[in-house]
Amino acid sequence: MLAVTHLSADRSLRRDVLSEVVATPGASTMPLRRRVISAVLTIAFGMVPMVLSGQHTRTSNVTLMAGVGLTSPLMVDGNGTTVRVSPAATLSAQFSPDLWRAGALNGGILARLASGSLRLRDGPERWSGGRMWQGDLLATASLPLPGGLASLTAGGGLVWLRASRSIAPLEESVVSPAAEATLTLWPSSSAWGLAVTGQGYRLRPSVGRAGGVARLVAGVTHAF
């Protein structure tokens, strides 16, 4: 993401790309509807949508990440039960248009989906609570770190949790505010990087006391 961000730092580039979209022969052969959508997206987000234009541009600021998430206990019951989530497969996409840049900070939005299974334990007994899904939608602010090989991203937004069976504290779908921080390492100038995210959110069970849940997501990221 960082390498791409640096390339697209100049706002004048966006104007050039916009005129390219309108003026290039490839663009002119696009259906009118596609050209309009492309122009609107370019003006709104400072990005030429690759799918629409059919060409990879240097202003694309999309980052995908695949990883594994580890989560602290969702619930500890005084009767002895602890509710945990198994290591969960996680996929996320972050969109950081140039229009949302302020100084060194680059704003963006991030969507993430994770799925793991609920694991319950009471003393020596363990049983499954079925599958759990977590969806995240966050506003992010990314900051390149000195040296240019790493970036730090902070985010705030909402997490959505749902379990396949009625297991406290997820008897019903839950939406909760969340905050997170991500450290991304970009070896050399590769578009591939390694990312570690620490996330925290609050859960309020139907019975008992609200508390926080911490999640650590580690994975591979790729900037487009």
Place this chain on the structure above:
Amino acid sequence: MRSDLRKRAVSSPGLLVALLSALAMTSACETPTAPGENPAYDPTRLTDGRLYRWTLGAAVAIHVDTTGQGATSQGSAPRMDLRASVERGLAGWTATWRYGELRPRLVDSAAEADVVVQYTDAPPLVAWDVCTSSIATSTGRTVLCAAGDTARTLPLTQAGVPGRVKIAIVIDHAMLSRQPALDAIVAHELGHAFGIGGHSPDAADLMYAAPTSLAPSRRDAATLRYVLHRPASLKL
């Protein structure tokens, strides 16, 4: 000093990111908790202090035998639906569990059942008379047989089939005239089958000796939740 900090936060993006990162960490300080519960009444009073229950997370297979109810359909007496009573009873108890402690399911065959439910005038599916210990109300009886620290498998009457039945529930429908009364008795006996080896002194509870309630009360629910999370001295 506060205004200075604010200026620094605004002017330094690094500090802003650090503050957001710190917020993420501090929001997860305390784990959500639920308080422990005590039983509303003694869940072992009918079992000489022995607490019995299923392994947590167990899929408890229940077979409902609807034969033998012909007697109630004679004359003007309404025909009652034993299977519907069991389904309603299961729904009531399942709703009281917080962690999917048990996964009861209905099965078509006694050979694959952990619990059988039938009327007293039906041909017995298990030889439950080999066991002397049972929990009985006037119209319902829950039978389980201790063998050391485990419950004995009740032998099926069908020859050549080993079976795995641990609990037999027998309902004397001749004492019942209406479906709600059957519902109450069946739900009460299911409470015994799931681990409550006692009766509530409160007539409003499902586990009162002569139940009229159709669903577990809060007191019943708390008592069963307590039982399900205590070490069993008799494992089913």
